[in-house]
Amino acid sequence: MTLWHRSLKILQAIAQQRSYRFRLNSFKGFVSLALVGVILSVALAACGGNEANSSTETPNASPVSASKQNVELTLVSFAVTKAAHEAIIPKFVEQWKKEHNQTVTFKQSYGGSGSQTRAVIDGLEADVVHLALAGDTEKIQKAGLIESGWEKEVPNNGIVSKSVAAIITRSGNPKNIKTWADLEKDGVKLITADPKTSGIAKWNFLALWNSVIKTGGDEAKATEFVTKVYKNVPILTKDAREATDAFAKQGQGDVLINYENEVILAQQKGEKVDYVVPEVNISIDNPIAVVDKNVDKHGTREVAEGFVKFLYSPEAQQEFVKLGFRPVDEKLAQTKEVTDKYPKVKTLGIVQDFGGWSEVDKKFFADGGIFDQVQAKIKR
Structure with a gap:
C-alpha cells in the first residue's frame, strides 16, 4: 500500500x-x-x-482475537468453583499458547450464582459463565445474551461440574444429625444461604424437598417439613461462602448444608470437618456456557469456546475431582480414586424430576412461591 x-x-x-x-x-x-x-x-x-x-486471508479466525497476540477472557462463576478454576486456568493458558501462539489472560469474578447472573444481565461483560444451576444460565439466555441451544453445543447437556448436598456438623456431631429429618428437631440451628441470591440455597431447598418426595411423602408433607427446617435457620446468608464463614469462622449454628466439594476442599486444607452425605440426595449440576453476545462483541469466541471445551478434558476434570467435585465423565467416575473418595448415594434426585428449572423457579422461588410462603409463616 x-x-x-x-x-x-x-x-x-x-x-x-x-x-x-x-x-x-x-x-x-x-x-x-x-x-x-x-x-x-x-x-x-x-x-x-x-x-x-x-x-479474507484467514476466513475462519475470529475477526479480533485472531489478530491479537494477547487475548483477555472474562470468566464469571459461582463462589465455590474458585479453587478449581485457579488450578485449571494455567493449564489451559499453557496449552493455548503452545497450539495458537496467543497469550490468554483471565478476569475472574466469583459470587453467589443468582447475584452473578443478575450482574451479567445488568452489564458485566462475561465471555464465559459457569453457574450453579441451569436455571441461571437460562435467565441470561432470556435476556438475549446467550443463544438458545447452548446446552447442546458441549457434552453432558452443558453440565461441566457436579456435587451433592452434605450436612456439616460440629465436632463429634453433638446433635446426632444423621439424616435430613434430623434438621427439623427443636434446638437444632441450621445455617444455609438465601435462594433469592444463591444457587446452592436453591439446591439445599430442593434437597430437603426431595428427601420427602423420594421417600413417599406428598407435597403437603414436604411443605410442612421444609417449614419446620427453615424455622431453625437463624440467618440466611448471601452465598455458600458466607454460609461457610458464618458457621466455621463465626461459630453460628449447629449444622450447615453445603456442597460436598466444599467439605472436601476444607479437609484438604487441613481443617477437621465432620459431615454426613445423606443417602437420599440431589444431583447438584453446574452448567458452563459461552455468552454469545459478549464474545462476538469482544472478538473472543474462538478462545472462549476453546476454554469451555478444555474444561471437559480429562486433565481439567481431574482437577475438579481433586478439589471435591464429582466427575461428569462416567469413565472417570468408575475409577478407584473416585469411588473411594465419595460416599455412595442410593437415591439421587435430579432437577428434571420437578419439571426442570423453569418450573422449579416458578413454583418454589418466584415472588409468592413456596419458599416465600414458608418464610411468611416463620417469625424470626
Whole structure:
C-alpha cells in the first residue's frame, strides 16, 4: 500500500492545484480536473480492493482475537468453583499458547450464582459463565445474551461440574444429625444461604424437598417439613461462602448444608470437618456456557469456546475431582480414586424430576412461591 499512498498524495496535490486555478468557462481545466478525479477514484478502489483481500486471508479466525497476540477472557462463576478454576486456568493458558501462539489472560469474578447472573444481565461483560444451576444460565439466555441451544453445543447437556448436598456438623456431631429429618428437631440451628441470591440455597431447598418426595411423602408433607427446617435457620446468608464463614469462622449454628466439594476442599486444607452425605440426595449440576453476545462483541469466541471445551478434558476434570467435585465423565467416575473418595448415594434426585428449572423457579422461588410462603409463616 506504500506506493499507492505516495500516488494518492501526488494526485491530491495535482487536484488542489487544478481546482485552485479552475474556471467554469475553461473547458480544458474541466477535463483535466475530471481526469484527476477518475485516477483518484481508481487508486482508492485499488487500495480498498487490497484491504478486502487481506481481510479474507484467514476466513475462519475470529475477526479480533485472531489478530491479537494477547487475548483477555472474562470468566464469571459461582463462589465455590474458585479453587478449581485457579488450578485449571494455567493449564489451559499453557496449552493455548503452545497450539495458537496467543497469550490468554483471565478476569475472574466469583459470587453467589443468582447475584452473578443478575450482574451479567445488568452489564458485566462475561465471555464465559459457569453457574450453579441451569436455571441461571437460562435467565441470561432470556435476556438475549446467550443463544438458545447452548446446552447442546458441549457434552453432558452443558453440565461441566457436579456435587451433592452434605450436612456439616460440629465436632463429634453433638446433635446426632444423621439424616435430613434430623434438621427439623427443636434446638437444632441450621445455617444455609438465601435462594433469592444463591444457587446452592436453591439446591439445599430442593434437597430437603426431595428427601420427602423420594421417600413417599406428598407435597403437603414436604411443605410442612421444609417449614419446620427453615424455622431453625437463624440467618440466611448471601452465598455458600458466607454460609461457610458464618458457621466455621463465626461459630453460628449447629449444622450447615453445603456442597460436598466444599467439605472436601476444607479437609484438604487441613481443617477437621465432620459431615454426613445423606443417602437420599440431589444431583447438584453446574452448567458452563459461552455468552454469545459478549464474545462476538469482544472478538473472543474462538478462545472462549476453546476454554469451555478444555474444561471437559480429562486433565481439567481431574482437577475438579481433586478439589471435591464429582466427575461428569462416567469413565472417570468408575475409577478407584473416585469411588473411594465419595460416599455412595442410593437415591439421587435430579432437577428434571420437578419439571426442570423453569418450573422449579416458578413454583418454589418466584415472588409468592413456596419458599416465600414458608418464610411468611416463620417469625424470626
